[in-house]
Amino acid sequence: MKFVIIGGDAAGMSAASKAKRNNPQIEVTVLEKTLDVSYSACGMPYNIADPSRDMDDLVVRKADVFRQTNKINLLTGHRVDHIDPVRKTVSGVILSGNTDSANDCLDHVSSGDHDSVIADIHQKFSCPFDKLLIATGAVPIVPDLPGFDLPGIMALKSLEQGRQIKKFIEANNVRKAAIIGMGYIGLEMCEALRARSIEVAMVKPGHQFLPWMTCELAEVVKQELDDNSVKLYGGHTIIKIEQVAKSKSSEGNQHGRKFALSVVCENLTLDADMVIVASGVRPCSELAVTAGIESGISGAIAVDKMLKTSDDSIYAAGDCADAFHVVTGEKCWIPLALRANRAGWAVADNVCGIETSLPGVAGTAVFKVFDLQVTRTGLSVKEALAAGFDPVEVVIKTRSRAHSHPGSRSVHAAMVGDRKTGRLLGVQMVGKDGVAHRINAAAVALHANMSVADFAQTDLGYAPPFGPVWDPLLTAANQLLKKM
């Protein structure tokens, strides 16, 4: 059986490896347009923060290992341009300018080991499949505005983009950066740049900082940014970016470029040596849509619980595909790494005849903003209202450790329950100590459809160095019960 995978990142490589583990007889071909596969994309901001680290530290497994050890026909530098669901082929071009790695693949192809991939002299290829996985991921949304193609304006999604940002900082001795957008990636990049003593200003059109987050908690995050000298400019529509001659004062910087960038917004202009565009991502579903495959929420490829698209032979997984939300039961598009890996495995199982369906996601997310651990799972009040629930929220401030125990820090938690059914709907938490992993208890409760009352009775661990007797989650649940 020929199992072809478009995209060699989390979902794609997880599927490829799992399929080979399930059944070594399956012929697995991965077509990846870049030269990088299997790297920790989420680790990039932390790598950029540290000049002593090589960006390639983030590569979990090298392409050659997949080829030699896992016997996967991994073809980097192969961009798929067309899926033909009727004839069951994918076709595209081998990107020129590729290095050894891609050429290795070509050699590999011509060696006849995997003669199903046919590359012609025009560097075009086509490849038949029995089962296809589309794992094309997501791409950063870059506003269609003047000047966004100037040098020094960069987004962060691929490893190559990570390398470019890091290289640019060093080559141009960047001292001042502007970040467009204030989501996860923007905030993580902000911390990375501050770690390198780069001045950071963040700007976005919307007025509300972290709009998915309860105000009191968002204020805590805002304060942390302020404490780390990050300037936040919410409510400024971006108009264009211009190249400007550097002012005299910054010319003292001998290694820097002669030109700076100027982010022109409504009522605001930000000068910077570098601009990071972090205005969100969108699913790469064009290939699928053009092939007649159904797309759904946020334009992501619509899949069922077995990750199958509207075409029986074609699966989609990772950031390009949608998922079911365990709280609403409805489709959602929450592009995160765990789901991508898990979906990749599930596709491999289904392709190999091991029926596997995924219950869905709880929307659990955790990120770090300087010393702050910021996390959420499930629905916010706004999301709960939109999903037809009757949400009640409680916001508490408590401590991360026992009464009088040294090192105890504030923990802010918001918990949402449904007045009608008593069900737990979501939790958000912010704090500098013991927040990141605490959220998981709530995530499991969401998977189990637990009521707030039942969650309040759970036997969570207690020891003075790690928490108060009543864990912040239990205190929140107890308080929420009173309001419900």
Place this chain on the structure above:
Amino acid sequence: MKFVIIGGDAAGMSAASKAKRNNPQIEVTVLEKTLDVSYSACGMPYNIADPSRDMDDLVVRKADVFRQTNKINLLTGHRVDHIDPVRKTVSGVILSGNTDSANDCLDHVSSGDHDSVIADIHQKFSCPFDKLLIATGAVPIVPDLPGFDLPGIMALKSLEQGRQIKKFIEANNVRKAAIIGMGYIGLEMCEALRARSIEVAMVKPGHQFLPWMTCELAEVVKQELDDNSVKLYGGHTIIKIEQVAKSKSSEGNQHGRKFALSVVCENLTLDADMVIVASGVRPCSELAVTAGIESGISGAIAVDKMLKTSDDSIYAAGDCADAFHVVTGEKCWIPLALRANRAGWAVADNVCGIETSLPGVAGTAVFKVFDLQVTRTGLSVKEALAAGFDPVEVVIKTRSRAHSHPGSRSVHAAMVGDRKTGRLLGVQMVGKDGVAHRINAAAVALHANMSVADFAQTDLGYAPPFGPVWDPLLTAANQLLKKM
């Protein structure tokens, strides 16, 4: 209504406060034999570790606050010796040698505000009740062996015992300690003493270190003790303790005592300035048993899910009472603080006519051994076998953070599932980073009767500074599924 509570620690004071919050008209009397109420007992080892801290830092709320603000008739220094379930009275003695605090209570009693407590001239008192809560806690098991009454041999349960240990260390310039027992308290005390540069040797009759823990994980804890120069002597039956003249070498210690203690065991003698007896605790259920109330597992007072004893008017909560285990559905005796507080609240609710029943405990416990976070929830293989399950266990070693992220440490996890039903039965984890709160996700899964397969699909948080994409719990679940 007269609601009388025997014992003014976690369960007792929680019940007293909650009853008053529920209904200020209820007359609540707490009879506590010591002079201390409402303190963080679990915090004592950490307080002993730090000479600059006062033991009374651990007092969460002072007795007078309960009296004045909460309007609780709190009588310290009142030891209850008898419960008469038929006449619905408790009686006992007011302990002599008590300080102002107890005398305050007497004044308080004689003032007529709470004239139901009648103290006679012989310092005896009796007190009628409509509803009674027995919250007498647990006491350390002190072996009935020669020499255990010598000065310098101490157990740690009450705040007064904590004060005595701390005072003894300072007054006698303790440099060398022996700990009898290797359970939670012993290990926490071991860390506390090492923090004060006191040499520590631990001894117990059993050969197996942490017998409830999977061997591989117990070895990690053992190694941490070894790394901190703690000597472990398992498999030595204790025979007696003797007072011995100090050797010349230790006489150089001018502030020390002239005598040392010698713990005489089979094939081993340990010299020490101080001996901590940490051989476990037993429930204080004598009062209840003598009154004809049923006791159950481990001699604890048997209660139903509403915390009611075999007598309709009498409740028991905290370390003196048993509980249902959410995994086995059977009774268990796991004396921990969260359950005590929760049970106290539940009793108050039931006494006030708000029907409340507790689902039970998962046996979640977490403690710190130097830099190591040690935690468990649910059943070990041995316990699962005893409960009639068909347990399968997997033990994994993974990392606490993402691939290549700085600060990542080893995480050892053991997970037990039931082959017959696929159910998750228990988890144990050990590691230096991000272990303590991770266990709570598994604890919630146990409350929800989740299968290992369902738990493996939960959407746990991921960010490189806080974990690998596949959380250690998910990796363990995935591995366990393969074995089941």
